[in-house]
Amino acid sequence: MDDKNRFSILLEHLLEVAEVKNYTLAKRLQYDVSYIRKWVSGRMLPAKKTEKRVMEGISACVVDEATDDGRDLLLREYSVSIPSDLKAAIYDNLIAEYDYLQEELDSGEARIGPYTDFWAELNMLQYLTKMAHPVLRRVSQLDIVAVMDLMEMAREYRLKVANLQNGQLVDQRSYDNVYFKLMIDISREKWDPIYDAALIINVLTNFSHIHFKLFGSTAAAGRAVFVVKGDFAITGLLVSHSRCAAVTATEDPQNCESLYDNFSKLCVRDDQLFRxxxxxxxxxxxxxxxxxxxxxxxxxxxxxxxxxxxxxxxxxxxxxxxxxxxxxxxxxxxxxxxxxxxxxxxxxxxxxxxxxxxxxxxxxxxxxxxxxxxxxxxxxxxxxxxxxxxxxxxxxxxxxxxxxxxxxxxxxxxxxxxxxxxxxxxxxxxxxxxxxxxxxxxxxxxxxxxxxxxxxxxxxxxxxxxxxxxxxxxxxxxxxxxxxxxxxxxxxxxxxxxxxxxxxxxxxx
CATH class of the missing domain: 3.30.870 (Endonuclease; Chain A)
Structure with missing residues (x-):
């Protein structure tokens, strides 16, 4: 692991903003400082068996040892107001980056470019797991467009897309800098009169704490596309209720920017279902x-x-x-x-x-x-x-x-x-x-x-x-x-x- 990775970039960012030294973190975790340097440089990852303890220690150290200015910057970055919530948000972010990186290292996907991976076919759970990219923790600024044939997916996957799979709403703080446009196909032949109407109402409720716009068009038919502007994109073809084909995921900034612009153009005012x-x-x-x-x-x-x-x-x-x-x-x-x-x-x-x-x-x-x-x-x-x-x-x-x-x-x-x-x-x-x-x-x-x-x-x-x-x-x-x-x-x-x-x-x- 010679190059910096997403986990090492995040760790370095947290320590720099908080103005916390490697030595301070090593002392808190009871590790030799050489391990911290290797984590920050990307040459090594914490061991999987110590993941929870290490991430809890990092988040606690960053918040507790941060300068006042550094802590204030992190509070704004994670859109929280108290240190305990900041610790939880940083812990969640670290875990997400670590797990995403581990899954990427273990999956053996076909890399077709420096920042791009390809799979001939994925089941929907695999697709949605990759869609839940760690960049989504960056609530300080997100621009998302998704074009998904939601009603063609099995119900359990619809709930995951809507973040309702556990019966719980997402965190209900207002996020003024998070924008999400979602296009779906509500054609009659795909529509369950009770279930899907209830789903739509709950989707609107769940995402009403961000700038959310819902569009309806047959242009979403057969598609599974999710793009975070400038950061991440995953595209595929929905070939059944539970499988996607020709799946490509990229972190290339130019590709993500281009995909965002192209799919945003499909989301026209006349197709907006609610205002x-x-x-x-x-x-x-x-x-x-x-x-x-x-x-x-x-x-x-x-x-x-x-x-x-x-x-x-x-x-x-x-x-x-x-x-x-x-x-x-x-x-x-x-x-x-x-x-x-x-x-x-x-x-x-x-x-x-x-x-x-x-x-x-x-x-x-x-x-x-x-x-x-x-x-x-x-x-x-x-x-x-x-x-x-x-x-x-x-x-x-x-x-x-x-x-x-x-x-x-x-x-x-x-x-x-x-x-x-x-x-x-x-x-x-x-x-x-x-x-x-x-x-x-x-x-x-x-x-x-x-x-x-x-x-x-x-x-x-x-x-x-x-x-x-x-x-x-x-x-x-x-x-x-x-x-x-x-x-x-x-x-x-x-x-x-x-x-x-x-x-x-x-x-x-």
Missing amino acids: DTSMRQLISQYDYMHTLLASNLRWMFGHLNELLLPDDLFEEILTAHEAELKDFLGATPAELRSVHNLAKGVVEETNIRILIYEAAFSSMAVSGELDFFSYKVSLTPDQRSRCISYVLQLCKQREKLEFRLISGRIVNDFQYVADPNMFLSGAASYLRLDNNCPVNRIAMVNNSVMEDRLSEYFDQVWNLDDQNVTKERNAIAEHIHHVLQGIHLITRAKSDEMEELQESWMNKI
Whole structure:
């Protein structure tokens, strides 16, 4: 190993930025300093059996021994704010580079250029493992374009591409300098009305903390292409649900730049399936009101929001958070009251089909969190009860409102991901993405084909004839009433606990 490698380059960079000497690292790891010099030069790698201990030691030493300026630079580079998160991020980066290098050394691929490898055929797991290049840890600046026939892949591989394979969302910090364009083929013959619509919603949620754009075009058919501008690219032909042929991977900067430019040109505005927007824009540009006044309203609630609030509770929340809401939405209290009055009239007088997840009620009962125009507020137990009581009243008294209650998950693969919030109409439709990030929380449907796909998804769930969807109005009302009893029990338990604390405090006095 005569030349510097990715691991040695990273190690040298960390030590230089942190201003940590080889001797300091050697002392921390209890190694002779000659080993550190060989790691940095690329002449040697740490032994595989000591990988975890060595990487933990390096990350801890770099953070603990760094100068103040060096530590601040690394915090910005890894987009974290505290030293413990920085240690974890550096450890993850070191492990990724080390494992990638080891796999490359062991694989015996055919090298067709100084930075380029070729495989006649790979299974999808092998392809996706190579796609997970260590450069993706560099969250300080990434430009990615991918053209993938996602719906033609086996489901387990779709989840891996979407980073949902473990049922977990990726780290939900906002990354302002990470850009990702993904093109897929959503042709009818490849599309599962429920599974793939749920997948798309979860992909949008998962990547809403970065600048993510999703495109739909038949140009993605049969392709498996992933390019990081100027750094890495892997291309192949999808020949079955689980195999790729003619796979080429390159780290040549010029090739990566050229591939990025060429595939980016395929991602045209007319094929963009959703456009990013915000609640501030929805209100200021009157899209929020237009969707309320449109025909064929269909709403899916993964959590409760301002659309289902009685007048008095709306006014309480607005008054309590007036300054924050003005800053967040750019709307005056009078403007928000007008929006509420319109929404209330629509809810109480218009035909609407409403799907509500059972978890929306239980979450409100336990946490009290309400999505108030995309601004999260916490309700008191009394306010929670009044909010849910209003929904119960609507369910019992408003015949024009049709309700369905969703229990559990429609698709098991997404059981750990936030329930979707979808608002469809004959004029415009949008998703409200629940991901704990203030940026890109709303995805406006921007494509007629995707509009049809989401409408079909809603209809399919609405008409499901199984135990997951409750259709009888009395059964739904009974469930809501049960939730209200739960809030009462929670309130009483907290009250009893407070009395015990007060009695204990008085006894001490």
